[in-house]
Amino acid sequence: MRAVTAWNTEHYAPPGCGNVPYISRLAPGERSVSFEYADPLGSDGLRAVYGRRGEAPLSSVPLSGGSCEICGLEPDTDHEITVEAPDGRRSSVRLARTGYVPGTVVNYLHPDDPACAFSGRYVASPSLLRLPDGRLLASHDVFGRDMPSNLSSLFESCDGGLSWHRVTDIFPLFWGKLFMFRGALYMLGCSNEYGDLLIGRSDDSGRTWTVPTVLFRGSANNREDGWHRAPMRVHIAGGRIMTDVQYGSWTRGLFLDAVISAPEDADLLDASNWVCSEPWNIRKDCPAEYPEAAKAGGIEGSLVTSPDGRVLDFLRICPGKTLVLSFDPARPEAKMTFEGLRDIPSTPSKWQIEYDEQSGNYIALVSRMLDDPPTRRNLMSLISSRDLVRWKVCDDLIDFRHADPKAVGFQYIDFIIDGNDLIYLSRTAFNSANSFHNSNYITFHRVRDFRRLL
Numbered sequence: 001m002r003a004v005t006a007w008n009t010e011h012y013a014p015p016g017c018g019n020v021p022y023i024s025r026l027a028p029g030e031r032s033v034s035f036e037y038a039d040p041l042g043s044d045g046l047r048a049v050y051g052r053r054g055e056a057p058l059s060s061v062p063l064s065g066g067s068c069e070i071c072g073l074e075p076d077t078d079h080e081i082t083v084e085a086p087d088g089r090r091s092s093v094r095l096a097r098t099g100y101v102p103g104t105v106v107n108y109l110h111p112d113d114p115a116c117a118f119s120g121r122y123v124a125s126p127s128l129l130r131l132p133d134g135r136l137l138a139s140h141d142v143f144g145r146d147m148p149s150n151l152s153s154l155f156e157s158c159d160g161g162l163s164w165h166r167v168t169d170i171f172p173l174f175w176g177k178l179f180m181f182r183g184a185l186y187m188l189g190c191s192n193e194y195g196d197l198l199i200g201r202s203d204d205s206g207r208t209w210t211v212p213t214v215l216f217r218g219s220a221n222n223r224e225d226g227w228h229r230a231p232m233r234v235h236i237a238g239g240r241i242m243t244d245v246q247y248g249s250w251t252r253g254l255f256l257d258a259v260i261s262a263p264e265d266a267d268l269l270d271a272s273n274w275v276c277s278e279p280w281n282i283r284k285d286c287p288a289e290y291p292e293a294a295k296a297g298g299i300e301g302s303l304v305t306s307p308d309g310r311v312l313d314f315l316r317i318c319p320g321k322t323l324v325l326s327f328d329p330a331r332p333e334a335k336m337t338f339e340g341l342r343d344i345p346s347t348p349s350k351w352q353i354e355y356d357e358q359s360g361n362y363i364a365l366v367s368r369m370l371d372d373p374p375t376r377r378n379l380m381s382l383i384s385s386r387d388l389v390r391w392k393v394c395d396d397l398i399d400f401r402h403a404d405p406k407a408v409g410f411q412y413i414d415f416i417i418d419g420n421d422l423i424y425l426s427r428t429a430f431n432s433a434n435s436f437h438n439s440n441y442i443t444f445h446r447v448r449d450f451r452r453l454l
Helices: none
Strands: 022-028 033-038 047-052 059-062 067-070 078-084 094-097 104-108 122-130 136-143 151-157 165-170 174-181 184-190 197-202 213-216 226-228 235-237 240-249 254-263 299-305 311-318 321-327 337-343 353-356 361-367 379-385 392-399 409-418 421-429 441-447
Touching: 022 078, 022 094, 022 151, 022 165, 033 047, 033 078, 033 094, 047 067, 104 122, 104 136, 104 151, 122 409, 122 421, 122 441, 136 174, 136 184, 136 421, 136 441, 184 226, 235 299, 240 299, 240 311, 254 299, 254 311, 254 321, 299 321, 299 353, 311 337, 353 409, 361 409, 379 409, 392 441
Parallel strands: 122 174
Antiparallel strands: 022 033, 022 104, 033 067, 047 059, 047 078, 078 094, 104 441, 122 136, 136 151, 151 165, 174 184, 184 197, 197 213, 226 240, 235 240, 240 254, 299 311, 311 321, 321 337, 353 361, 361 379, 379 392, 409 421, 421 441
């Protein structure tokens, strides 16, 4: 076994698992299951063995080309799939539930499927990027309660999101954000939940990645304080490149808010170019009238430049509110300044804010909050603002407000303004997910001519 020379791996498997075939991507449909597979030994004569979960007899189909679609399956049913080689080597048994799901499936993980149990059981943290050549890249991680949460996977689409194919795994990586900077592709995230903050670069559109640079050390313990983030936007302003981070944990009940940044002309893989602002502590640095429900602090902030030219950080804090802090790029190690609480029609869930130059609107996709029927993350809406103060609901893009809010979720949206369209990825819990929070799909969506909704 050779030493590690890159951040990515074609298919991560713990040492000692053997050179067996594997299924690298699943995409169930209403009456079908598509999947991608590989054999490390490159054998011919592979076949897929499949059937209803736990039942016999099983059917089989010969495989070629690295992908397969099994059609004519019973809808709303769990199925199992195994890839077998002629010499008897077999992949793990993968599970897939047929049935309708909104959008195009990028990847799927059944809540009972242990294929990624070394990292987690549920897919999350979608990040979406358009490359200069027009291809789309999508990434996500795999998490689980009290599990390592350290695996991410990368996918690409060459047809505008109509179909997706696996590129590689990146390990260890959690909460990763894809972004382009001076013509190069970067990924910024954590080694695992509350782990080290990492950054790496790819010079071949995501197929291979440099060994990551450690920017700041974390605890790597989900019961202790460490670095926290989500795939939040990377912002450039005042000659610096920057993104929002927190230090803390849910277990300890407090998150300190900060911005990490580097000069715009710096080598991003040189850790000495990065600094972190002095952490902002909600229990020490905010007015006494701050709502009691928000005492844990803000998380998952979106940095944007306001109409008056200042850099503001809009953080998830409590139902219907956002915590707003200001960051000064001229003083990158100084503590952010409290600007106040502002109304936003969202449940407590991650969102991002982008500025649309053509319309002059700031836009966001939020899990919209309703009282009747009460929503959690089962209503996803497009909102807009001219001034970052007053927000207008423009349209409900995915509306399952009458579904069980404990079982259905469209959340942690990452979106791009794509010409006249808006394209986005959703961490989607649907069709017998473990819960609204513990998602089983990453789905892609397109809103055509979105400015008509503004």
